[in-house]
Amino acid sequence: MWIVALVVVIVLVLAIVAYVATQPTGPPAPPTVLVVGTTEVEETLDPADAYNYFSVNMLQNTMATLLTYSESGDGTLAPNLLTEVPSDANGGITPNGLTYTLHLRQDAEFEDGTPINASVVKFSIDRSVKAMFDPAANQDRLAVPSFLLDPIEGANAYFTAFTGLIDDPANHTQAEVDAAWANYVASGVEVVDEWTVEIHMGRVWSPMVQLLAFTSMTPVNPNAFTQDAFKPAATDISASGPFRVAAFVPGERAELVRNPTWFGTPAQMEKVVIRFYQTGSALALALESGEIDVAYRNLDPQDFNRLAGDARFRAESGSSPVIRYLVFKANSAPFDDPDLRRALAYAVDRGPIVETVFLNSTAPLYSLVPEGMFGHKDVFLTQYPRNVATARTMIEAAGFSAANPLTFNLWYTPSRYGTTEADVAQLIKQAWEETGVVQVTLQNQEWGTYRQSFRQGLFNVFLLGWFPDYLDPDNYVFPFLHCGSGGTASFGSWYCNNPLDAQIELQARQTDPAQREQTLFGIQDTLAADVPYIPLWQTTQQIVYKPSVTGIVLDDSQLFRYYTLKIT
Amino acid sequence: MSRAAGSLRAYIIQRLILTVPMVFILLTLVFYFLRAAPGDPVSAILGERNPELGDLLRQQLGLNEPLHVQYFDYLRRVFTGDMGNSIFTGRPVAEDIGRRLPATVELAIASMFVAAFVGVILGVVSATHRDRPADIISRLIAAVLYNTPIFWFGIMMQLIFAVRLGWFDVGGRLDARLSLPPSVTGLYTVDSLVAGDIRVFFDAVAHLVLPATTLGLVLSGFFARMVRANMLQTLQSDYVEAAEARGVRPFTVFYRHALKNAMVPVATTMGLTFAILFSGAILTESVFSWPGMGSYVADAIDARDYPALQGAVVYYAIIIVVISVLIDIVNAWLDPRIRY
Numbered sequence: 001m002w003i004v005a006l007v008v009v010i011v012l013v014l015a016i017v018a019y020v021a022t023q024p025t026g027p028p029a030p031p032t033v034l035v036v037g038t039t040e041v042e043e044t045l046d047p048a049d050a051y052n053y054f055s056v057n058m059l060q061n062t063m064a065t066l067l068t069y070s071e072s073g074d075g076t077l078a079p080n081l082l083t084e085v086p087s088d089a090n091g092g093i094t095p096n097g098l099t100y101t102l103h104l105r106q107d108a109e110f111e112d113g114t115p116i117n118a119s120v121v122k123f124s125i126d127r128s129v130k131a132m133f134d135p136a137a138n139q140d141r142l143a144v145p146s147f148l149l150d151p152i153e154g155a156n157a158y159f160t161a162f163t164g165l166i167d168d169p170a171n172h173t174q175a176e177v178d179a180a181w182a183n184y185v186a187s188g189v190e191v192v193d194e195w196t197v198e199i200h201m202g203r204v205w206s207p208m209v210q211l212l213a214f215t216s217m218t219p220v221n222p223n224a225f226t227q228d229a230f231k232p233a234a235t236d237i238s239a240s241g242p243f244r245v246a247a248f249v250p251g252e253r254a255e256l257v258r259n260p261t262w263f264g265t266p267a268q269m270e271k272v273v274i275r276f277y278q279t280g281s282a283l284a285l286a287l288e289s290g291e292i293d294v295a296y297r298n299l300d301p302q303d304f305n306r307l308a309g310d311a312r313f314r315a316e317s318g319s320s321p322v323i324r325y326l327v328f329k330a331n332s333a334p335f336d337d338p339d340l341r342r343a344l345a346y347a348v349d350r351g352p353i354v355e356t357v358f359l360n361s362t363a364p365l366y367s368l369v370p371e372g373m374f375g376h377k378d379v380f381l382t383q384y385p386r387n388v389a390t391a392r393t394m395i396e397a398a399g400f401s402a403a404n405p406l407t408f409n410l411w412y413t414p415s416r417y418g419t420t421e422a423d424v425a426q427l428i429k430q431a432w433e434e435t436g437v438v439q440v441t442l443q444n445q446e447w448g449t450y451r452q453s454f455r456q457g458l459f460n461v462f463l464l465g466w467f468p469d470y471l472d473p474d475n476y477v478f479p480f481l482h483c484g485s486g487g488t489a490s491f492g493s494w495y496c497n498n499p500l501d502a503q504i505e506l507q508a509r510q511t512d513p514a515q516r517e518q519t520l521f522g523i524q525d526t527l528a529a530d531v532p533y534i535p536l537w538q539t540t541q542q543i544v545y546k547p548s549v550t551g552i553v554l555d556d557s558q559l560f561r562y563y564t565l566k567i568t
Numbered sequence: 569m570s571r572a573a574g575s576l577r578a579y580i581i582q583r584l585i586l587t588v589p590m591v592f593i594l595l596t597l598v599f600y601f602l603r604a605a606p607g608d609p610v611s612a613i614l615g616e617r618n619p620e621l622g623d624l625l626r627q628q629l630g631l632n633e634p635l636h637v638q639y640f641d642y643l644r645r646v647f648t649g650d651m652g653n654s655i656f657t658g659r660p661v662a663e664d665i666g667r668r669l670p671a672t673v674e675l676a677i678a679s680m681f682v683a684a685f686v687g688v689i690l691g692v693v694s695a696t697h698r699d700r701p702a703d704i705i706s707r708l709i710a711a712v713l714y715n716t717p718i719f720w721f722g723i724m725m726q727l728i729f730a731v732r733l734g735w736f737d738v739g740g741r742l743d744a745r746l747s748l749p750p751s752v753t754g755l756y757t758v759d760s761l762v763a764g765d766i767r768v769f770f771d772a773v774a775h776l777v778l779p780a781t782t783l784g785l786v787l788s789g790f791f792a793r794m795v796r797a798n799m800l801q802t803l804q805s806d807y808v809e810a811a812e813a814r815g816v817r818p819f820t821v822f823y824r825h826a827l828k829n830a831m832v833p834v835a836t837t838m839g840l841t842f843a844i845l846f847s848g849a850i851l852t853e854s855v856f857s858w859p860g861m862g863s864y865v866a867d868a869i870d871a872r873d874y875p876a877l878q879g880a881v882v883y884y885a886i887i888i889v890v891i892s893v894l895i896d897i898v899n900a901w902l903d904p905r906i907r908y
Contacts, residue, residue, distance in 0.1 A: 035744040041867075044658055247748055250657065250667060251859030252741060255748075273744040277857040281723065286738040286857075289730040447870060 033271045034549070034567045037283050037292035041276065042250060045234045046225070047218040048128040051145045053297075053467060053558070059215040061256065061562045064108055064116065064240040064263070067213040068559070075372075075471060075556035077213055080264075081108055081116060086209055088511065097204035097511045102197040102212075107263050110221040110238045118191040124219040125189045125199070127227050129155050130181065145216040145469060151205035154184030204509040206516060207472035213557075214470050242267040242563035251276055256562060268551055268566035280418070287313065287544060293567050294545040294552075296560060300419055301359045307544045317361060318541040318554025321370050323476070324417070324465045326428070326534040327454070331494035334398075334406060335460055341531035343394035344461075345384040347438075348534055349431035357423045361542060365535040367524050368466075368476045372556060374513070375473040375520030379528035380535055392435040405439040411454070411462035416447040424536075425463060454492030462492065463536075471557060474508050477523050480533060488532065495532035583893050591885040595646060598881045599639055602874055642878065651879035656871040661879035664864065669883075670754030671741060672860035675783070675852070676845035678776045682784025683791055684838060686713075690788065691795025695830075696822055698800065706792065714789025722782045722855035729778060736778050739857030743771050779856040783849050787841060794837055798830035805829075832903050839895035846887045 040054035047063060050056050060068075068080040077085045083103045086092025092101050108116040128146045150156050161180035164172040190198040201208065211217060221238035234248035242264065243256035254274040258267045275292055277283040284303035287295040288310075299307070308315035326348070328335040335341055350364035363371060366381035400406040412425040422444070429440040445453055454462055468475045479487040482504045483496035503523050510516035527533070541554045551564035631638070645652055651661040687710075694706035730738045737743060741756055749759035749768050756772035802808065803826050811821050850862035861880065868876035 031745075033745045043656065049658070249748065249859070250664070251863060252671075253744055253748075275740060275744045275857075276859070277739060278854045278863060279857075282726070282739050282855065282857050285723075285726050285731055289726075289734060289738050291730075291737045291740075292744065 031567050032269070033273055034269045034294070034565055035273045035275055035292045036294040036296055036562065036565070037275045037277055037286050038296055039277050039280055039283055039298045042234075042248075042254070045237050045245070045248075047124070047215045047220055048146060050215055051469070056215050057558070057560055058245075058254065059218060060241070060559050062237065062239045062241045062243050062245055062259070063215070063218045063220070065213055065215060065218050066102065066121075067209075069213060069555065069557035071553055071561070071564070077209065079105075080213075081105060081121075081219065082212070086212070093209070093511070097206070097509070098201045100199040100201070100208060100212075101192075102199065104195045104197070105263065106195055108240060109261050109263075110224070110240045111244055111259065111261055112221065112223060112238060113261070114221050114223055114238075116219050116240060117194050118197045119194075120219045120222060121197045122189045122191050123222050123227075124225075125149065125152075125217055126185060127220070127225065128216050129158065129184060129188070130227055145214075148211055148214070148216055148469065151201050151203055151208065152184075152188045153200040153202040154180070154187045156202055158184045204511065206508055206511055207470055207474040210470040210472040243272065246271070265563075267563035269562075272562045272565065274562075284544075287546075293549050294543065294565070296543045297541070298418060299542055299544065301357070301361050304361060304542045304544065305359050312546070313544050314547055314549075315542070315544045316552060316554060318543075319372055319556050320539045320541045320558060321373065321468050321471060321556055322465065322539040322558075323365055323368065323370055324463065324536045324539065325365070325368065326536060327459075327462055327464050327491055327493050328532055328534075329457060329460050329492060329494060330488075330530075330532045331496070332457070332460075334408065337398055338530055339394050340398055340406065341534075342384070343391040343398075343435075344432060344438075345380060345531050345534050346387045346394070347391035347432050347435050348384075348428060348536070349386055350536055351386075352427050352431075353424055354537055357420050357427065358537070362537045362539050365538040368480055368527060368533060368535055369473045369520065369524060370476065370538050373471070373473055373476070375507075375517050375524075377521050377524045379524045383528045388434050391432075392437055395435060395437045400437050402436050405437050407439045407441075408460050409441045409443045411443050411445065411450070411459045413447045413450040413463070414444050416450070417463075417465050421463065428463075455490060457492065457494065459492060464491065473520050474504075477504050477520070477527075478508065481523065481527065491533075493532045495530065497526065497530065500526050579896065580893055583889070583896070587885070587889045590889065591882065594881055594885050595643065595878065596639075598878055599642060600635075602872070602877060603635065603638075646878070646882060651882065652875035654868070654873055654876040654879075656868070656873045656876070661875050664876065665861070665879060665883055667754070668859060668861050668864045670756075671858055672846060672862070674741075674755050674757060674772075674776060675779055675849065675858055675860060676842060678780030679783040679787065679845060679849070679852075680838070680842050682780050683787035683841070686785060686788035687791025688795055688834075690792035691799060691834075692822070692827060694792065694796040695799035695803065707796070710789045710792035710796075712789070713785050714793065716786055716789075718782060718786050718849075718851045719855060721786060722779070722852060725778050725782050726855070736774055739779075739855075741772060741775050741858070742768065743775075746771055779852050779858055782855070783845075783852045790841075791834065791838065794834050795830065798833055799826060802826045802830040828902060832899055835898050835902060836895050839891050839898070843888050843891040846884075846891070 038054070042058065043052050043055045044050050045055060045058055047059055050059055064081045066081045067077050067085055070076045070078040079085060081104055083105050084090055084092060086100050086102065088095065102121065104116065104118060104121065110116065129149050129152065150159060158180040161172070161177045165174065165177050187200055190200065192198055219240065224236055224238035234245045237245060239245065239259045242259060242262045244259045245254065246257040247255040253276065256272045258270050277286060280298055280300040280303060283295050284299055284307060286292045287307065304315065307313050328341050330336060354360060354362050354364050365371065366378040367376055369376045395406055410425055410429055412421045414421055425442050429442055432438045432440055453459055480491060481488065481495065482501050483498070484501050488495045500523065503519055507516050507519040507523065510519060541558065543552060543554060545552065549565060549567050551566050553561055553564060653659060654661050654664050657664055690706045690710050694703045697703045726738050730736050742748065746768055749756060749763045749765055752759045752762050757769060760768035760772055808821055808826055811825055850866050852858065853860050853862040865877065865880050868880065
């Protein structure tokens with residue numbers, strides 16, 4: 001026994017001596033690694049499949065997108081793999097809006113030297129379309145974002161053929177699907193020459209140019225990706241952007257190292273490590289302990305404010321297109337009565353939510369189209385300035401009173417949107433109950449159950465949030481308000497307004513900005529008139545970092561650029 | 569071969585055979601409970617958008633098949649070693665578990681070491697100093713540890729030892745500025761030694777200190793109470809009295825005779841606790857951002873990721889069976905009177 005103890009002691013002493021001996025001596029070398037902490041989670045680094053924030057952001061830093069967002073921070077599109085942003089003026093979009101001509105730069109290549117030419121672009125877009133509905137392309141999962149490519153010529157017919165085969169195999173055949181696919185391949189994306197591609201649209205769809213900056217259209221290396229399988233390992237994606245992925249341990253870290261084949265300005269740091277944390281408080285503590293250099297997404301409001309006041313750090317807030325809102329189930333009592341929805345819009349009070357819960361780190365929102373985006377109009381600000389008396393009168397007119405109050409549950413989910421949700425729900429309840437004729441009971445469910453419940457129509461009023469995929473007002477009106485596509489049902493609203501559907505389709509076809517803006521204003525006026533949703537607030541991006549870190553850009557695009565970061 | 573060894577071997581074989589129906593029952597229960605719970609993986613993937621994809625996605629995931637068809641397909645996969653792909657990560661479940669397991673194993677072993685060490689010492693001190701100040705203090709410490717919320721305790725440890733004193737990192741398994749050791753076992757402590765990288769080894773050990781101490785100390789409170797209770801019972805046994813009457817030294821009575829016998833039920837409890845730790849410590853992993861099985865299962869539950877959860881259950885069943893058998897072997901060693 002004593003001999004064992006002695007051996008253990010000797011081993012420990014030797015180990016400590018060895019450790020001390022291996023410690024670096026002399027003045028500290030300049031840092032070569034920058035560490036960014038986040039609470040985000042990765043899902044996949046396949047552009048055809050990536051649809052959550054972190055996966056998309058990793059791709060934006062490792063794969064060259066066709067277009068990107070200007071580093072000026074104003075959210076405007078800029079060339080990347082394309083030499084110019086297609087427009088009517090430069091001939092990149094035909095006058096009928098049905099053909100997009102993409103001119104590729106000729107010096108872009110993947111890690112292995114494969115050039116990114118027109119064939120690669122066609123392969124990649126076709127792959128994204130095919131991956132959506134072909135079981136052989138993914139054994140266990142469909143590519144979710146590919147539905148965005150539906151407006152491309154032939155894509156919708158292919159999707160329809162495939163859906164028909166799945167839903168009604170007795171009356172549809174695989175041959176129909178194959179024919180539809182062949183038609184798509186022949187008509188959708190055309191290789192004009194080695195460096196020019198044309199995308200033919202099945203219908204005019206103005207947001208297409210924004211989609212060119214989204215990762216689902218990002219070219220992938222045919223040597224690393226096939227049409228028959230998804231998700232190569234993160235380290236095998238064959239980078240074409242500023243970084244390549246050197247190591248990836250899910251839930252723990254991602255290591256990005258400078259990609260020497262990137263055509264643009266080289267990344268400032270040779271290596272950036274992204275550390276994953278499971279809670280906002282752990283992220284804040286990690287910054288305080290010096291474990292990380294940058295804390296980005298998602299600090300709790302009180303931690304952000306505390307760190308912002310700490311001289312050891314710098315803090316910045318940037319605009320964000322993420323919005324939060326209330327949803328009414330508009331096709332059943334009591335909220336099939338628009339007057340009740342309007343009354344609650346009068347009574348809701350955004351001020352305390354923004355000031356008390358978020359400590360002014362968010363901004364009140366008065367439309368579904370976020371502030372700062374083309375087509376935004378503050379319709380709820382003008383139409384529903386807070387007025388408890390008016391709300392009370394309207395609710396009483398609907399037959400309710402102090403003795404017989406309008407009684408309902410307000411649902412929220414406690415962790416999906418951070419730790420603040422219960423406080424938000426409490427403030428909304430208080431604001432509505434100020435009318436004296438409303439009685440609200442707060443209820444919550446975990447996200448896994450919550451999303452199922454609202455889609456099954458089990459909630460009359462509930463809180464929800466929207467993380468956009470492409471930065472166009474269409475992304476804030478079509479999914480929310482278009483009844484015919486099933487969008488409103490998927491939001492748990494079931495609001496239907498056929499003339500509004502037509503207006504939403506119209507704005508997507510309009511290529512003249514002034515005309516489209518007017519249509520968008522009209523759509524938002526209808527939104528305010530019918531109140532299937534109450535917009536509440538617009539989030540901000542927040543970041544806290546050491547003063548020795550430079551190169552941080554926060555803008556509407558939510559493109560967090562690891563390649564501009566530097567630590568000295 | 570002795571009769572004892574023969575009976576133990578027969579018992580182990582019997583236990584291993586019983587594993588099959590046990591795993592089968594577990595798999596069946598998990599399969600049906602998961603599908604009875606509200607929510608499904610399709611809405612988890614699609615979120616609020618694109619409802620027309622729902623049916624198609626269900627078709628591809630096999631979720632629109634009759635339940636019994638899904639069930640038999642699932643059993644067929646499990647018994648052919650194919651646990652399927654995680655719906656959420658898209659990776660094979662076995663691969664996901666293989667990546668998470670080493671983190672859990674490291675944390676479980678380190679925590680158990682702390683828990684056993686502190687628990688046994690507190691329990692023995694308490695029992696051997698019954699109703700004296702040392703006993704009262706030991707019991708107080710054990711009670712406080714046992715009742716401490718692990719979430720709060722972990723954050724306090726981080727605040728004091730990571731933020732205030734700067735001795736350790738807040739979370740994770742390794743300093744982000746250090747390169748990962750070449751993967752051999754997935755255990756950073758072992759892989760760093762295999763690679764001869766003593767700096768990474770010490771860093772990996774340092775990263776274990778806070779989570780293992782937090783989890784271990786909370787568990788030690790329970791162990792201390794068990795050790796004390798069993799020790800006191802053993803000290804009242806006839807053979808202890810007889811030994812004392814024959815003039816055997818108190819030290820020998822306590823530590824050679826009483827403690828060893830008192831440890832039989834404690835070892836069983838420790839073993840089962842160890843097995844549970846292997847399934848991941850969700851709260852500890854969450855506080856210390858430890859990428860182990862606990863957080864994997866929590867995420868899988870949130871996403872209604874059926875294959876991931878079912879795969880995790882297979883893994884748990886195997887762990888529980890293996891450790892149960894090991895407990896029986898240890899008990900037989902501790903108490904030669906035990907026959908199976």
